[in-house]
Amino acid sequence: MVDLDAYFSRIGFVGPRQASLSTLRALHALHPAAIAFEAIDCLLDRGIDISPAAVDAKLIHGGRGGYCFEQNSLFARVLTALGFEVEGLAARVRWNAPPDAPAQPRTHHVLKVIAEGEDWLVDVGFGGCVLTAPLRLQPDLEQPTDHDLYRLAPIPGGYTLEVLREPGWVPAYDVSLTPCVPRDYEMANWFTSTHPTSHFRSNLLAGRTTPQARYGLLFNRFTTRPIGGKPTKEILDADGIETILRDVFGLAVEPSWRPVIERAAATPPG
Incomplete structure (x- = not known):
């Protein structure tokens, strides 16, 4: 049900x-x-x-x-x-x-x-x-x-x-x-x-697809793929990741997420 x-x-x-x-x-x-x-x-x-x-x-x-x-x-x-x-x-x-x-x-x-x-x-x-x-x-x-x-x-x-x-x-x-x-x-x-080799155990990631664009977050890399436009990428700090999770992905961000967010923000560009 x-x-x-x-x-x-x-x-x-x-x-x-x-x-x-x-x-x-x-x-x-x-x-x-x-x-x-x-x-x-x-x-x-x-x-x-x-x-x-x-x-x-x-x-x-x-x-x-x-x-x-x-x-x-x-x-x-x-x-x-x-x-x-x-x-x-x-x-x-x-x-x-x-x-x-x-x-x-x-x-x-x-x-x-x-x-x-x-x-x-x-x-x-x-x-x-x-x-x-x-x-x-x-x-x-x-x-x-x-x-x-x-x-x-x-x-x-x-x-x-x-x-x-x-x-x-x-x-x-x-x-x-x-x-x-x-x-x-x-x-x-x-x-x-739960398995240590699962990428969900080590990667901060999020995705949302609207009528306007696809949005993706992997670690600290935020990607926007608009319909009819060129993809853009942006490297975010911890505050930026938290803002994106809340404002773009619509998530109810919890204080307990902060250590995970800070680890993602420290990821070297790649």
């Missing part, structure tokens, strides 16, 4: 509450604009509780964002409550990894949603490259969104999601079409939130 009134108020949705493609598109655009991608709790040794009550308290009522297991589990419950058929899937992240990097575990939560008789890839929890619209689960079809052009390249058992950026087609992740069960996500979430 999910409090639809509270969720719709959180993301600013006022449209019809029906299982239509237009509703799916509207929600998919509004969610990543309102609820930032972040994993600050991993840096604070709090762990990530992906139970529905904890996710709703944090993302809907607590002025916080979250990462894929929180974002997409919430979105799945919202869509299910509206009458959509929703299936949980898992993906191996390849974003920013060299081509010869070893295969990663499937630690990214995505969704398959049936809308108006078609299968759609839905993902509101992928940081600075998050989808802002559902994609048809069809191979080699170039699919434009407001921010990026995507395509799904077929691989055994699933697809590679690719995005067109300055270097060309860049892989985001390999998604398996084998459905997941809740325990799959509990195990993957435990790994990503």
